[in-house]
Amino acid sequence: DSGVTQTPKHLITATGQRVTLRCSPRSGDLSVYWYQQSLDQGLQFLIQYYNGEERAKGNILERFSAQQFPDLHSELNLSSLELGDSALYFCASSVSENQPQHFGDGTRLSIL
Amino acid sequence: DQQVKQNSPSLSVQEGRISILNCDYTNSMFDYFLWYKKYPAEGPTFLISISSIKDKNEDGRFTVFLNKSAKHLSLHIVPSQPGDSAVYFCAPHGYNFNKFYFGSGTKLNVKP
Numbered sequence: 001d002s003g004v005t006q007t008p009k010h011l012i013t014a015t016g017q018r019v020t021l022r023c024s025p026r027s028g029d030l031s032v033y034w035y036q037q038s039l040d041q042g043l044q045f046l047i048q049y050y051n052g053e054e055r056a057k058g059n060i061l062e063r064f065s066a067q068q069f070p071d072l073h074s075e076l077n078l079s080s081l082e083l084g085d086s087a088l089y090f091c092a093s094s095v096s097e098n099q100p101q102h103f104g105d106g107t108r109l110s111i112l
Numbered sequence: 113d114q115q116v117k118q119n120s121p122s123l124s125v126q127e128g129r130i131s132i133l134n135c136d137y138t139n140s141m142f143d144y145f146l147w148y149k150k151y152p153a154e155g156p157t158f159l160i161s162i163s164s165i166k167d168k169n170e171d172g173r174f175t176v177f178l179n180k181s182a183k184h185l186s187l188h189i190v191p192s193q194p195g196d197s198a199v200y201f202c203a204p205h206g207y208n209f210n211k212f213y214f215g216s217g218t219k220l221n222v223k224p
Contacts, residue, residue, distance in 0.1 A: 002155060033212060042116075042201065042216035043156070056210030090155055098207060100146055103155030 003027060006091050006104035014112050018079040021107045025072055025093030031055070032074040033094075033101060034066055038087040049074060050097065078109070086111045115139050116204055118215035126223050131189040133218045135202035138183060142204035147176060147187050150199045150217070159200070160187070192222045 003026035011019055025032050030051045035043040045058035049068035060066075063081075068074045078085060088108050092101035117136045125131045135145075143164035148156035162169040162176045162185065169176050175188045185204075189196055199217040 002157065004155070035212075035214070042118075043214040045212040045214075048210065048212065056212070058211060092155070097210060098144065098205070100158035100161065101212075103148075103157065105153065105155045 002102040002104065004091060004093050004102050004104035006089075006107050008107060009105070010108050010110070012110045012112060013081060015081055015083060017081050018077065019081065019109065021076040021078070021089055021091075021109075023074045023076070023091030023093075023104060025074070025091075026102050029093035029095055029102070030072065031094045031097055032068055032072070033092040034060075034074070034076050035090040035092065036087045037090060037106075038084075043090060046076070048097070055097070081111050083111050085109065115142075115211075116202060116213045116215040118200075118202060118218050120218050121216070122219040122221070124221045124223060125192050127194055128191045131187075131192045131196065131220055131222065133187040133189075133200050133202075133220065135185050135187075135204075135215055136183060137185075137202075137204050137213075139204070139206070140180075140183070141206045143207055144205045145176070145178060145185050146203045146205065147174075148201045148203060148214075149196075150201065156201060189220075192220075194222045194224050196220060197222050 005024040034046040046060040048056040088106045092103045146161040147159045150156040202215045
């Protein structure tokens with residue numbers, strides 16, 4: 001158990017819809033990261049927050065947004081969903097940016 | 113922009129033998145290298161890391177070697193065990209920039 005909790009585990013929705021993925025980081029971790037993994041590919045970094053502030057951005061689409069709340073949990077919002085957005089979305093957390101990341105078990109998003 | 117490459121999608125070895133997983137990177141600014149292991153239906157878990165000031169780091173059965181001039185690192189597992197069967201990702205990181213990269217992974221199968 002990594003201590004990182006992601007909800008929901010599975011999400012099925014339709015094109016054009018909007019969903020919110022939630023992540024609770026490991027206790028004490030200030031940094032939260034979001035990744036997308038499509039079809040047995042590598043993890044693509046989306047965005048990172050540190051103590052509520054956006055710290056780094058990767059290949060995140062404009063239709064996607066995220067935030068980290070004062071209690072350090074984070075949400076990833078995906079809107080105007082397309083079939084290609086079907087993927088596993090992982091959240092990870094770490095004490096600081098230069099420490100190994102601890103991953104949740106992911107949210108599997110299926111767009112029909 | 114493929115900063116990290118794991119050219120072997122899969123590897124099969126006999127229990128007790130050595131497993132060697134390879135990773136190549138292009139950006140000389142990377143100075144901290146991590147390996148993660150991933151079982152099906154779980155998030156990646158941190159396995160071992162190496163700093164660019166070293167060329168070898170050992171932790172039990174796992175050893176990571178870094179060749180900076182070749183921009184190449186490898187993970188050795190000796191002896192390999194069936195429980196090591198998983199997907200292994202290399203993840204280089206740079207202290208001076210905030211992008212987080214993962215290779216596409218190598219699926220290791222250790223046969224009993």
